[in-house]
Every structure is written in structure tokens, then in C-alpha cells.
Amino acid sequence: MLDMLLTRRSCRKFEGKAVESEKKEKLLQAAQLAPTGKGTRPWEFVVIENKETLKKLGDCRNPNQPFLPDTPLAIVVLGNTQKTDTWIEDASIASIVIQLEAEKLGLGSCWVQIRLRESNQGMSSEEYVRKLLGIPDHMAVLSVIAVGYPEGLKLKPHSLDEVDHAKIHTEAY
Incomplete structure (x- = not known):
């Protein structure tokens, strides 16, 4: 796992190649096996591959997210606010599990934050995505997560030299 964390980098440029259905299924299986508080599994996912929808999804943030229209696959991660008060944590874990599974499958990925962000459409990012995709009110x-085959040069891996031991406290702060 440590080796994967050293080499995984956010990818914002993707080949035009579609993500195969077997790999897409593995991403979604991994997401649904992500741990949740008290086993509530409050997350749900909207899978987007339609180019017109991806183009509109690029306007979900201000400034816009120019790589979203060119990603072959976007997975919108939702949390059911009526199921648990830990939906943010649970959906966050599912989001990173998707990214780690993508890395394992030879795919690149990038997290686009929606919660507490603004769109370039004069509304919150969440409201914009909710309206675009018909998401009900109880789902936040x-x-x-943009996913696809990385295009271009791969960024250099992280190094263990980046680990800051001053941020580790034992027994007390």
C-alpha cells in the first residue's frame, strides 16, 4: 500500500479511451466495500460517461474544472444525510477507495470537491450537481471522482523524505 501511495498522483489529463466495464465494475465494488461508521453504508454513486453531461459537469466549480469534459468516466459520490451524521466521513472514505482502486487498475483519477464549494453558475456546487443529475434532497x-487512462508524462512519485515526523505525537500533543 505504501508503494501505491508514493506513486499515486492526481491526474487531470486523460486519453480518449473509455474505461472498460470490468474496471468500472471493480471501482464501484471497491467503493461499496469501503468501511463506514456502524456499517450504515450511506453512500450512493452516480456514474457519468455521457459526453454532454460531462461537459456540463465541468461547470460544477468556480473556476470550472476543464478536465471533467474530457474524462471518460466520472463517479459522483453522494451521502444519505438521513441515514447517519457521519455521511461526510463515510463518503470521503469511499471516494479515496475509488482512487486507490483506480491506481491499482492502471487508471488515473482526480477528486473534485463539491461540498462547500461554489459553481460558476451562481449557485453552490452541490446545488448545481443536484439539479444537473436529478439528485434528491436527502442525498448530499x-x-x-474523474477516472481514466492518464495521458502524457507521469508525475514523479512522492518520497518518504516528505514525511514530516514533527506531525506525529506520542501519548499526548
Whole structure:
């Protein structure tokens, strides 16, 4: 796992190649196996591959997210606010699990924060995505995970030299 964390980097440029259905299924299976508080599993996912919808999804943030229209796959991560008060944590874990599974499958990914952000359409990012995708009120929109085959040069891996031991406290702060 540590090796994967060292090499995984956010990807904002994707090949035009579609993500195969088997890989898409593995991403969604991994997301649904993510741990949740008290096993509530409050997350749900909206899978987007339609180019017109992806183009509109690019306006979900201010400034816009120019890579979203060109990503072959976007997974919108939702949390059911009526199921638990830990939906943010649970949906966040599912979001990163999608990204780690993508890395394992040879795919690139990028997290687009939606919660507490503004769109370039004069409304919150969440309201914009909710209206675009017909998401009901009890489902909160946490993130959009863009997934695809990385295009271009791969960024250099992280290094263990980046680990800041001063941020580790033992027994007390």
C-alpha cells in the first residue's frame, strides 16, 4: 500500500479511451466495500460517461474544472444525510477507495470537491450537481471522482523524505 501511495498522483489529463466495464465494475465494488461508521453504508454513486453531461459537469466549480469534459468516466459520490451524521466521513472514505482502486487498475483519477464549494453558475456546487443529475434532497453531494487512462508524462512519485515526523505525537500533543 505504501508503494501505491508514493506513486499515486492526481491526474487531470486523460486519453480518449473509455474505461472498460470490468474496471468500472471493480471501482464501484471497491467503493461499496469501503468501511463506514456502524456499517450504515450511506453512500450512493452516480456514474457519468455521457459526453454532454460531462461537459456540463465541468461547470460544477468556480473556476470550472476543464478536465471533467474530457474524462471518460466520472463517479459522483453522494451521502444519505438521513441515514447517519457521519455521511461526510463515510463518503470521503469511499471516494479515496475509488482512487486507490483506480491506481491499482492502471487508471488515473482526480477528486473534485463539491461540498462547500461554489459553481460558476451562481449557485453552490452541490446545488448545481443536484439539479444537473436529478439528485434528491436527502442525498448530499460530496465529490466527483474523474477516472481514466492518464495521458502524457507521469508525475514523479512522492518520497518518504516528505514525511514530516514533527506531525506525529506520542501519548499526548
